Amino acid sequence: MAKVILKARKARPFWFGHPWVFSGAIDRVRGQVADGDVVELMDDAGRLIGEGFWNSKSQISVRLVALKGEGTLDAALLLKRLDLALSMREDVLRLPEVANSFRLVHSEGDGIPGLIVDKVGKVLVLQLSCFGLTRFLEPIVQRLVERCAPVAIVERESRTATEEEGMTRTGGVLYGSLPPGPMEVTEYGVTWLCDPMEGQKTGWYSDQRENRRLMAPFARGREVLDAFSYVGGFGLRMALEGATHVTCVDSSEPALELGRIAAEKAGVQEQMTFEKANVLRMLDHCHQEKRSFDVIVLDPPKFVHRRGDIERGLALYHETNAKAFRVLRDGGVLFTHSCSQHVPDSSFDEMVAAAAKSVGVRAQEFFRGSQAPDHPVMLPLEESRYLKARGLRIQHSGMDTEIAPRIPQSQPSAE
C-alpha cells in the first residue's frame, strides 16, 4: 500500500479525524498509487495516522476513512459503517415511526466519505462523490438490499463528483425496477409527491424535515410566500396548519405541478397557488406592486459550490434576503436558509443582519436551526454542519439606510 507523507506541522487536524487532506498538506507519496487506491496517511515523523482513498484529480487528495486502530479500509469496514448508519435511523432516531423518507447515509457524517443514500418511499437513491468508493459499490448495494428491502436502488449523478472528483457517473438503476410515476413522501402525517429520477438532487430534501415541522405553526392565520418551494415542502405543511394562503414560487414547472397535485390530494388547493418564476424577479415585482406577505420562507439552492465562490454567493444571499425583508409586512416573519457548506454560521448571520439593515428593517432572531438529525455532523468537519435555518421577526423601523450595505444587483442563474 502506498504511503502519503504529510508536510511538517500539517498532521494535527488528521489526528483528530478530519477527513479531507488537501494536496497542499502533502510532502510526498512513497510507492505506486492509482486514483481510487487505498493509501496510508503518515505524519512527517513517519507515524501512521490512518487509511484513506487517494484521488489525484480531486483537490482533496486523500479522504481519510479509518484511523489507526480502526482496521484496514476494506469492504468489511465500510459495511460495518453502513450497518451503524442504518441502525442510527431505526433505533436511535426512530425515523420509520414519523416518516417514510429520510437520509440513510450522510457521507462523512456517517464515516463513509462520498456516499449519500436517501430513502424516498420504497426507493433508495444513491449518490457517489468519492472515486475510491466506486470499487465497493457492489457490496454496499447488496447490503442495502438485504437490510432495507427496497423495490429499487437508483444512482443519481453527483455534480460535486463530476466537477471535483473527475469521475463520470451517469446514474441509473442499480437494483430492482423503478415504479412508474411520482413517489409519495410522508413526514409527520403530511404527504408530498416527488420524482426521484427527475427531481432535484435525490428527489426529496429530508434535511428540512424538522424545520418544516417547527416553522409551520407560525403560519397559522397568515399569508405565506414559500420561495424556492420545490414541490411545496414548507408551503403544503403551512397550508395544512391553517395559513390563509400560500404562494409557492419555483423555477421548476415539474416540481410545481407535483405540488399542485399534492395540495389537491390534501384538500388545500383553495389555499395554495403555484407560480413559476425566478424568485429574485418575483420579489422585485412584489415590491413594485406593493404586494406583501406575513411569512416568507426562503430556501434557495446552494449559492456557494466551492470555497472560492463564498463572496459571490454571500452577495446573492444578501440580495435575496434584502428583497424578501422588503416585501414582508410590519411584524412579519422571515424563515431564511442556506445549505452551502462553505458558508460558516457567523458569515450567514452577518449577511442576514446586513441585508436587514440595508432595507431599514429591525430583525429579532427567535428560531435557530440546522439540518435534521439523519444528516449527522462529523465533529472534526465543521463543513458537515451545512444547513443554516433562522426565524426572524421584523419591523420596518424607519432607520436610516444610507450607510448600510446596498443590495448588489447580480442575477442568479435559475437552476
Ligand code: SAH
Ligand atoms: N424548500 C424546498 C427545497 C428547495 S430546493 C423543500 O422544502 O423541499 C431549491 C429550489 O430552488 C429548487 O426547487 C429549484 O428548482 C429552485 N430554484 C433555483 N433557482 C431558482 C430561482 N432563481 N428562482 C426560483 N426557484 C429557483
